[in-house]
Amino acid sequence: MSHKIAILGASGYTGAELVRLIATHPGLEIAALSADRKAGQPMGAVFPHLRHLDLPDLVTIDQIDFDTIDLVFCALPHATSQAVIRTLPANVKVVDLSADFRLRDPAEYQKWYGKPHDATDLQETAIYGLTEFYRDAIRDARLVAGTGCNAATGQYALRPLIERGLIDLDDIVIDLKAGVSGAGRSPKENLLHAELSEGTHAYGAGGTHRHLGEFDQEFSAIAGRPVQVQFTPHLIPMNRGILATVYVKGDAAALHAAFTDSYADEPFLVVLPMGELPSTRHVRGSNYAHISVVPDRRAGRAIVFCALDNLAKGSSGQALQNANLMLGLPETEGLTAPAVFP
Amino acid sequence: MSHKIAILGASGYTGAELVRLIATHPGLEIAALSADRKAGQPMGAVFPHLRHLDLPDLVTIDQIDFDTIDLVFCALPHATSQAVIRTLPANVKVVDLSADFRLRDPAEYQKWYGKPHDATDLQETAIYGLTEFYRDAIRDARLVAGTGCNAATGQYALRPLIERGLIDLDDIVIDLKAGVSGAGRSPKENLLHAELSEGTHAYGAGGTHRHLGEFDQEFSAIAGRPVQVQFTPHLIPMNRGILATVYVKGDAAALHAAFTDSYADEPFLVVLPMGELPSTRHVRGSNYAHISVVPDRRAGRAIVFCALDNLAKGSSGQALQNANLMLGLPETEGLTAPAVFP
Amino acid sequence: MSHKIAILGASGYTGAELVRLIATHPGLEIAALSADRKAGQPMGAVFPHLRHLDLPDLVTIDQIDFDTIDLVFCALPHATSQAVIRTLPANVKVVDLSADFRLRDPAEYQKWYGKPHDATDLQETAIYGLTEFYRDAIRDARLVAGTGCNAATGQYALRPLIERGLIDLDDIVIDLKAGVSGAGRSPKENLLHAELSEGTHAYGAGGTHRHLGEFDQEFSAIAGRPVQVQFTPHLIPMNRGILATVYVKGDAAALHAAFTDSYADEPFLVVLPMGELPSTRHVRGSNYAHISVVPDRRAGRAIVFCALDNLAKGSSGQALQNANLMLGLPETEGLTAPAVFP
Amino acid sequence: MSHKIAILGASGYTGAELVRLIATHPGLEIAALSADRKAGQPMGAVFPHLRHLDLPDLVTIDQIDFDTIDLVFCALPHATSQAVIRTLPANVKVVDLSADFRLRDPAEYQKWYGKPHDATDLQETAIYGLTEFYRDAIRDARLVAGTGCNAATGQYALRPLIERGLIDLDDIVIDLKAGVSGAGRSPKENLLHAELSEGTHAYGAGGTHRHLGEFDQEFSAIAGRPVQVQFTPHLIPMNRGILATVYVKGDAAALHAAFTDSYADEPFLVVLPMGELPSTRHVRGSNYAHISVVPDRRAGRAIVFCALDNLAKGSSGQALQNANLMLGLPETEGLTAPAVFP
Incomplete structure (x- = not known):
């Protein structure tokens, strides 16, 4: 049975990369794609390399029914990301690709990102997403913070x-x-x-x-x-x-x-x-x-x-690897295609 | 059950592209890779993007036992290709990526390639490999001639x-x-x-x-x-x-x-x-x-x-699509990964 | 004696290319460079490849004293260009790099550029700047319209x-x-x-x-x-x-x-x-x-x-070739450097 | 009056770069261009970006009459370079672009280039060509060794x-x-x-x-x-x-x-x-x-x-800067063109 996922911020490169990788993943179904400024457009209009796929049109975040979603990939800018994630239902798992939950010390967050952290409670539950070194914690996490590439x-x-x-x-x-x-x-x-x-x-x-x-x-x-x-x-x-x-x-x-x-x-x-x-x-x-x-x-x-x-191992591939762990799927599912050379 | 395939001329770009595509194909097993001048080397030394795969080392063509092979992808230069293919056992199916069997009229072959065709009997059995227009004939063919890209x-x-x-x-x-x-x-x-x-x-x-x-x-x-x-x-x-x-x-x-x-x-x-x-x-x-x-x-x-x-639809992807047909596999197997953009 | 020139719209690629070409031209002196949104900045901040040159800082157009200028290169967007050129003193020669004066028929201008021409009187005096075919007219022109590249x-x-x-x-x-x-x-x-x-x-x-x-x-x-x-x-x-x-x-x-x-x-x-x-x-x-x-x-x-x-023969080089003619200088001055290869 | 120069090894990139730079240099005349394997061809056939220039055809080195040459740019491979330079008349100045005369200690040469130095007498007279730090010695040198880029x-x-x-x-x-x-x-x-x-x-x-x-x-x-x-x-x-x-x-x-x-x-x-x-x-x-x-x-x-x-400051531009010094010309002659951007 497929797990339903949503990608928030699907009009950026990491969002498109997630779609590309998930396209050949047997255990995930893309149930929603959000992109505020491009809401209403088909994904194939924003990324023509995906036009042959059967994908939901882009919507705004508030148009998504998160009750039907098992896991959210959040590819929004930092600061926006924490504001959105705090509104998601507690049973929805989250892989965040932004910088918002990478730094455990809020003072460090403020130092590097120039503003106070607004979701320090969530921060305390977030697991740093470098899979190979946080694998066990990721498996049990509700919120995983994708690393910087x-x-x-x-x-x-x-x-x-x-x-x-x-x-x-x-x-x-x-x-x-x-x-x-x-x-x-x-x-x-x-x-x-x-x-x-x-x-x-x-x-x-x-x-x-x-x-x-x-x-x-x-x-x-x-x-x-x-x-x-x-x-x-x-x-x-x-x-x-x-x-x-x-x-x-x-x-x-x-x-x-x-x-x-x-x-x-x-x-x-x-x-x-x-x-x-x-x-x-x-x-x-x-x-x-x-x-x-x-x-x-x-x-x-x-x-x-x-x-x-x-975009792959440094960001969306890592995110998918973590999602596989969080959903109890084989860790490498959808990720074993060799590099494209030349 | 997997079909065993060999790739002749695996040290060129179309050979490597075949390996890349077949790497995620569930129904094919790469049993042999040939490259005369690089025989003895691991494929990963010639194409490091494939080094994590479990592949046979490169060998010369005469080191391959074709009796165990179901289908050969022949990615050799033209002229060489016809000389090799005529020596293969009759029960081995062949997808040729060279120009050798594209032109049905030997006079045309001589005109464009500057030498007489040496395997006109084989030429008569070859099917032109533009899948969408020769699909039925390809399904039953022993020898398919990949088109120019x-x-x-x-x-x-x-x-x-x-x-x-x-x-x-x-x-x-x-x-x-x-x-x-x-x-x-x-x-x-x-x-x-x-x-x-x-x-x-x-x-x-x-x-x-x-x-x-x-x-x-x-x-x-x-x-x-x-x-x-x-x-x-x-x-x-x-x-x-x-x-x-x-x-x-x-x-x-x-x-x-x-x-x-x-x-x-x-x-x-x-x-x-x-x-x-x-x-x-x-x-x-x-x-x-x-x-x-x-x-x-x-x-x-x-x-x-x-x-x-x-390299994909124009050559190795086309070749795999044809091989799928020739082997009775789903035509799109191993070929549905979206484009890599950007 | 040097002729004094001004470049309007110097923060774009054609403006920078003019400066590059004129830098080794013995008969021209760059007296003014305009760029409305970047006025106040040194040219070397906008185009660091020009930072070693002794150039005037960028200014707004109305800060230029055109009485001291012999010839103006106008590298502004179309529509803006005609509005600016009509305000220049009649004794200042003008090479316009925009599309504003290329089409002799105002109806054609409106058809292709989507708005009426506002300086049809100037248009009547403009010479189409394809040097080799309008050389004599360019020599005597006050206003030359650079061609599309x-x-x-x-x-x-x-x-x-x-x-x-x-x-x-x-x-x-x-x-x-x-x-x-x-x-x-x-x-x-x-x-x-x-x-x-x-x-x-x-x-x-x-x-x-x-x-x-x-x-x-x-x-x-x-x-x-x-x-x-x-x-x-x-x-x-x-x-x-x-x-x-x-x-x-x-x-x-x-x-x-x-x-x-x-x-x-x-x-x-x-x-x-x-x-x-x-x-x-x-x-x-x-x-x-x-x-x-x-x-x-x-x-x-x-x-x-x-x-x-x-950028050279298709635009700024052509403009300089025309300016040489208009100022009575050798036509090839500043333009004979071979191509940069590789 | 022009100084006559020859470029040995003119079919490589540094040779072509020398021609490009000298093309707008008022004090130098290209009297000979050598390229052993391409001797007999016009330079414009080997480097079409130079085809509009009036250049001597490529010749072999032994076809050059060095008595008429003031300075030789030697853009030959290392080892070849020392063999050729030792045969040149003593009154011909030489700027060598190879590695042959960069290292003052023959043991170091052997260590890095894998063979003994065959012109250690010449080596003793060579000046290291980093202009800004050897300017005075370069002015008086007969042989200048261009540096590695x-x-x-x-x-x-x-x-x-x-x-x-x-x-x-x-x-x-x-x-x-x-x-x-x-x-x-x-x-x-x-x-x-x-x-x-x-x-x-x-x-x-x-x-x-x-x-x-x-x-x-x-x-x-x-x-x-x-x-x-x-x-x-x-x-x-x-x-x-x-x-x-x-x-x-x-x-x-x-x-x-x-x-x-x-x-x-x-x-x-x-x-x-x-x-x-x-x-x-x-x-x-x-x-x-x-x-x-x-x-x-x-x-x-x-x-x-x-x-x-x-190719410029790291090699051929440096060589020309040194040649200017050696010939008593202004050091910057032919070298002040700004960078080509974009």
Whole structure:
């Protein structure tokens, strides 16, 4: 029997990606799609690549009868997300793709997002959605907070190393290369093709990017002491993909062993042989992440790489993986299609 | 029970695309992958996006025991293809992705491919693989000849119109825009990123492109008289996709009606409402084709568009669709994943 | 001695392109740059590639003292352009890059631009800015109307053929591939990198694109009878460049001879040997256009190609070439830099 | 009076870039162009963007009469370069764009390039071609060794900081993003458009990239002690451009002051205001480099950025700048054209 789901904020890229993934999922039925400004339109008019699917038309959120819904994917902007989720019936499970429930400390939320949190009671029940590290809690959760796509990438490259005490916690540099779909579908001059193609630049450098809040929270919790990484994202002229290049001080062989051990049973985390270099092209459109370790020429230093698709494993794929767990379905259902290359 | 298949020429883009599509197909098992120059390597070394799959290593063709194989996908170069296929056991079904069995007249083969055909007996048994128009024959065929990707695109835009006598047969112009993966994976200066990105140009202009042989054969057969279209392909800086812009003389409303009627029950041919314009982005990675009609400002003239993915619907997706028919499987199995956008 | 010029609408791509070209022009001095919404900012903040130049800050138009200006480049939107130009002192020469003065018949202007022309007196004095065909009139003009970039490309491929009566006037198809910078710098969803890269689609198909007004006007005037071409522009994932593929009925050798003869003394129109195919990459960033002819396999039919850079030869380069003529400077001054390839 | 120059290896990208830059240089005349495998062809056949120029046809090196040549640009592969340069007449000045004369210590050459140096006598006379730091020696040199393009970018971001003792020499990380033209024009599978577009990956990670030899040599010499940076280049789907993201430990304000002071009179090194982030798009096709400093959220750490065009400032532009000095011409001649954006 199918579980009925709704996608709120279906006119953005993560909403469309959810529809794409669920289209071949045997256990889920899309019962409602919301998009306030595009309510009344068929989904296929907003995303023509989905036009052959039999989908409900876009509606406003208040037109949805949530009593018939088992699980809601909430792909709304932060702040909006918490306002909407607090109005949902308690028996509806929620996977939130916004930033609203990622940070457990409301002070941290205010620091990074510039406004007080308005649903701190809900926050206390939310589980951080990095599946591989919160799997059991996610299974029982009512509300799961999808991680930042950059935050997920960096964590896959670092968590096992911090957990095992294998690296110097004071000298971690995450240099990240991100595709443009992560910036969303809202029209902005700096996101135009003519502005972005054929070049690259950094943004949010120097410790201002909001995903640092997640790094700080998670890495400090694992280490049992404050950890502050250095983090510089760059925009790359590609639509999908994140590559994290992480500079650490530690023994490369030990790091590689930590990954092969920690991720041995993970269906979506692929550890490459020592020295091989991942490419975002090889995970494009898929829920897989490729992780690798390269020793530096100076002993005691190494570079860790992680490549994943920001819309899939970094966001909507992760959300579906979590939803599968929350609904008691096989965790990998609908998520095993290989990357689209070239 | 699974059918066992082999892919010959698995180190090219169409071979990899077959593996990608079959990876989520419940009724097929990949029993052998060949690639002469890369024999001995794991498929994941040649195509890292497939490295998480449990696949047989690449072998030479003579290492394959074809007695255990139900169907072979032959993704070898033309000329090589006919030499190999003639050596296969008679009970093995074959879907050939090369040009070797597309042209029924050996003289036409020699004209377009510059050498005599060496397997004319096999040629006589081959069925042209444009599924929607040869479906019944494909079901019973032992050997199906996959169409040219450009040839498929142009035919989807024209066959129903010629069949119904709706257009002037002497004034058909096919202006085609093709992605670069259609040119293959062999290193050539003119296919380098630095040569191809950020620009466009025509190639094979003036009636020299080999896919004209297919247009001539098929359109003349339908019309019952010689038909020679004008055809100019252009290389576009995109990896996947073909857009055919077809200029015809005929009544736009009648043309549109012909498509909606002819393609009404087709699972993969999506006819857009009159005047809507397809994009290759909306079929990328999928087996769907989008077809549309736009009336010209001058009565009696129209433009027909067809967009599809050259590696999927134009080649490996088509091949799998045909294999499904040949093996008695549901025609759409493994092929219904929506396009990857953006 | 330097001539002083002003650029109105300097925050768009054509404005920036004018500054780029004039930066190495020995006879022109940029005395004023306007951009209403960005007034007060340095040009280098709006276009960082120009930040090392010593340029006046952006101002509003009414802050400019036009008495000190010899020539104005007006890169404003249509309708705004005519309103501004009518207020300029009569002794200031004007090169308008908008569509406002391209169409000599006010009824045609209203038809294509949807509103009445408000400066028909000025229109009567304007010279159409396709340099090679209006050179003498441009030299003496006070107001020159820059052509549409697509319109320029199509005309370079057709004017000599129509003038000499070499082609069938009723069967002309212009299939055009255009780079995205032609759509401007205003933020729109359909111009985002994630929407445009890695794919192609047509727009304004079926005779609705405004540049048809220019084709109709010019070709009909040359032919001495109404000429209506078929014209389909496509958006290509490249920032600069236009390639026109023009299908005509005529003798290819005669067409090629017409070009080599007509363009023999043209500094910027390069006729390729018969059968060679131009690429937009080879004119990128330059004021050169490459023109070629390919015979079709059917006698009496041919394909004509023209490639140019929409921002340079198609717009700002053309404007500078015209300004050189109007100011009595060498026509090619500041315009001879080769294309930037790769 | 013009100086006569020859370009050896003119069929590669750096050779073509030299021709492009020299085309608008008033003081240089291209007297000979060599390309062994393409000898006999016009340059315009090999690089159609240069076809309108009046250039000598390509010849073999032994067909050039070097007695009439004032200066040779040698754009040959390493190893070949030293063999050719040792045969040139002593009165011919040479700017070498290969790696052959960059490393002063023959043991270092052997270490990084895998074979002994065969012209160590010439090596002793060669001047390292980073113009801004070797200007006086370059003026008097007979042989100047053009730097690696990555090596130039990293040095612009670090030399003043090391010279002034402002950063921790043991913790320098250079994460570099490079355009694909730096990999040259030879056909290789991994440089195909279908392999490179729409994604990113690192290469030569872990201290294996040859440009490390230059970093080691130069930084150690400045510091007066061994300095080994960590260096990871990444291939970005753009044709031109390098962005270096350099992580250092030092006071951001002091670093920024060091740049504004050191580069105050440099015509091509543009220091951005503190915190602004450069883009490769804003230097594309130009000889300018943009340098900036961003403080990290943790005091005592900073990120330094440098963006330049690998073919221009990183290679052929640098070569021309050096040639100007060697010939007693104005240093900036032919090099002041702004970047081509978009």
